Amino acid sequence: MPSRTAPVTRKGERLARPRPLSSTLVTKTVRTVDELKQLVRDYSRFEEFAFDVETVASRHVRSLQTPERKLLSRYAERTALCPSCGQPLPPRRRTYCSDVCQKAAAKDKPALDTRTNTVWCISLAGPGRSDVVPCGHPDSRRQLHRTDVFEALEPLFFSDRRKVNQNVGFDLLSISKYYDDELPPPPYGDVMTLVFLINENLGRYNLGSLSHRYLGYEYAEKLGEEAYRVEFERAMRYSITDAKMAWMLWWKISPRLTEKTRQKLAFLFDLEMDVLEVLLDMRRTGAFVDFQGFRDLHPTLVKQLNDTGAEIKQMVGHEINLNSTQQLGKYLYDELGLPCLWITETGQRSTAAAALKVLARRHKAPRKILAYKDVSKLLTVYVAGFMPHIDDDSRVRASFNQAVAKTGRLSCSAPNLQNIPARYRENTEGTMIRQLFVAPPGKVLIVADYSQIELRILAHQTKDRLLVYAYKHELDLHLQTASLIYKVPQDQVNVEQRAIAKNSNFNLAFEGGPGRIREMSGISLTEAEKVYNAWHEAYPGVKKWGKWVKRSCFERGYVETLYGRKRRLPDISSSDNRLRSYAERQAVNHPIQGTAADIAKIGIVQVHRALQGLDAALTLQIHDEFIVECAERDVDKATAKIREAMEDIRLRGRPVLDIPLEVNIGVGANWSEAK
DNA sequence: ATGGGTAGCGCG
DNA sequence: AAAGCGCGCTACCCAT
Numbered sequence: 001m002p003s004r005t006a007p008v009t010r011k012g013e014r015l016a017r018p019r020p021l022s023s024t025l026v027t028k029t030v031r032t033v034d035e036l037k038q039l040v041r042d043y044s045r046f047e048e049f050a051f052d053v054e055t056v057a058s059r060h061v062r063s064l065q066t067p068e069r070k071l072l073s074r075y076a077e078r079t080a081l082c083p084s085c086g087q088p089l090p091p092r093r094r095t096y097c098s099d100v101c102q103k104a105a106a107k108d109k110p111a112l113d114t115r116t117n118t119v120w121c122i123s124l125a126g127p128g129r130s131d132v133v134p135c136g137h138p139d140s141r142r143q144l145h146r147t148d149v150f151e152a153l154e155p156l157f158f159s160d161r162r163k164v165n166q167n168v169g170f171d172l173l174s175i176s177k178y179y180d181d182e183l184p185p186p187p188y189g190d191v192m193t194l195v196f197l198i199n200e201n202l203g204r205y206n207l208g209s210l211s212h213r214y215l216g217y218e219y220a221e222k223l224g225e226e227a228y229r230v231e232f233e234r235a236m237r238y239s240i241t242d243a244k245m246a247w248m249l250w251w252k253i254s255p256r257l258t259e260k261t262r263q264k265l266a267f268l269f270d271l272e273m274d275v276l277e278v279l280l281d282m283r284r285t286g287a288f289v290d291f292q293g294f295r296d297l298h299p300t301l302v303k304q305l306n307d308t309g310a311e312i313k314q315m316v317g318h319e320i321n322l323n324s325t326q327q328l329g330k331y332l333y334d335e336l337g338l339p340c341l342w343i344t345e346t347g348q349r350s351t352a353a354a355a356l357k358v359l360a361r362r363h364k365a366p367r368k369i370l371a372y373k374d375v376s377k378l379l380t381v382y383v384a385g386f387m388p389h390i391d392d393d394s395r396v397r398a399s400f401n402q403a404v405a406k407t408g409r410l411s412c413s414a415p416n417l418q419n420i421p422a423r424y425r426e427n428t429e430g431t432m433i434r435q436l437f438v439a440p441p442g443k444v445l446i447v448a449d450y451s452q453i454e455l456r457i458l459a460h461q462t463k464d465r466l467l468v469y470a471y472k473h474e475l476d477l478h479l480q481t482a483s484l485i486y487k488v489p490q491d492q493v494n495v496e497q498r499a500i501a502k503n504s505n506f507n508l509a510f511e512g513g514p515g516r517i518r519e520m521s522g523i524s525l526t527e528a529e530k531v532y533n534a535w536h537e538a539y540p541g542v543k544k545w546g547k548w549v550k551r552s553c554f555e556r557g558y559v560e561t562l563y564g565r566k567r568r569l570p571d572i573s574s575s576d577n578r579l580r581s582y583a584e585r586q587a588v589n590h591p592i593q594g595t596a597a598d599i600a601k602i603g604i605v606q607v608h609r610a611l612q613g614l615d616a617a618l619t620l621q622i623h624d625e626f627i628v629e630c631a632e633r634d635v636d637k638a639t640a641k642i643r644e645a646m647e648d649i650r651l652r653g654r655p656v657l658d659i660p661l662e663v664n665i666g667v668g669a670n671w672s673e674a675k
Numbered sequence: 676a677t678g679g680g681t682a683g684c685g686c687g
Numbered sequence: 688a689a690a691g692c693g694c695g696c697t698a699c700c701c702a703t
Contacts, residue, residue: 321698512692585690
């Protein structure tokens, strides 16, 4: 294990603030160990520096094939089989059975896999200079050895200097391989996250568009992993530009963090960098799944889908692609002559589940189609689409992104672990996928989620008397709502009334209308209107607050969460009714959803800290729900610490809400069981 | 072949 | 008069 002795910082010895940036940074290519040593000495004087690594995939195709299937396909080469998963090709598919398989077979995709990629170049940038250190580009010219480079750079990376980059997490993970999987410590300075806090509406946050916007500098080179294969000088130029741009953007924008008038921004940025640390750790761990379970499920669902499909096609009487909304529409509305109740935004006749459910009363086809869609979704997204993301150690390392959701929530991709099926379903066992998220041997899963956090925030924000009352006295809010709507005592509320009240609470709170209630509860529109009116009569503070938020948004151009996370909504003053109404609903939603996101972020950082020293690790975050895998002997300690860490959320030293935060915790062998 | 837009649907 | 917001992934479809 290499030593981790960070150079002692004697405050004031380093440059307090780097000297002004010249328009052209001096750029050097490092060729010898001596030059490298000098470079490290030079950068040691800086409090913060930018860095960027270039990587290349070490591994190419991730095969979906099981050993048996591989053997089988060897003898069945003549029949059309998907080279990725080995399944027979569906009609209209040429080489791969699905886009997922095609992507899985795409060569360069795994370069993004920070566990297996190889670093072949590192560039650094600081005040007035930028340097590039090639260490593995396929060029005959002399380059430094990778091990020498990482050894020499260690005092820089493993120090309390701020490490700046665009999407710094990727680079940190990429280099951690060369330090026994240890991540360089904070502080971090992620440019993308900083810019996102300042303006969440840019759409694109890549270096090219950011440097164009903030530095007036345009560069078009988009090599990505291709950089490895281009001519040396060009590859070096490409590598250094990213570090340079990251540094210049940080230089330009980060001073805002120290402005007295922007303390909320500074708080949120520090929070995001703390969250980043947690996310990197989560990605290093990964979520353990039952790989064999997925492999077993695949053929079962394929058969189920084929059977259902064949049945429907027989009913239809001719060839039809059941995945095509157009063909489905023709069949339902032209051939069967069923009444069209909804059209889509572009005027197409809707074949969505809601429409099919209504049509099911008049014909048996729609119900079958619903069943087909159910199975199809499960198979394509959650089984076939999921398996390529499972690593060889049976773990899934998804990417949690901090600069996507404008309310400040995390988003999750490759694969998205925040939309794994959970609810009851008629045609497929709704929780079957969650059952495959299991605890590794000797461990259990702890699932902790905030109870009704958005409604609690709504109560806090609106100060509505009865909403606050319910939560302060730990009452059943849905029951209270039912009692208020139907004007009956709480002990006389029936199951159906409570269900409608529950839907009302979740929908009407965020500017939902009567139509929404009708749809969710299956009651008539007049009935739904009554509920709508009664609900707002019971909780008058909600509409009042909504009006105030819209007005304030109109005046300032933005709304914000309790922690000051802003959402700029220029459409709030649009003359287009549709646009303005949309912005108004977003304005009302943001302080709720965004505050919940802030709380969850503070919570996950506190949980991460609280679990240090225990045999327990965070693996997933699903907005208001955290999943921890934990050794059985540490479960009691862990649950207590998790609860404390999640419930004790403060703002300026005081509890963030007037009403308590409540956390539900479950323990089990798999995600479904623990919930 | 590849990219963008649309419809649809999974979650909180 | 009528009104949910926030995401990511898949397949289809049509244009380049």
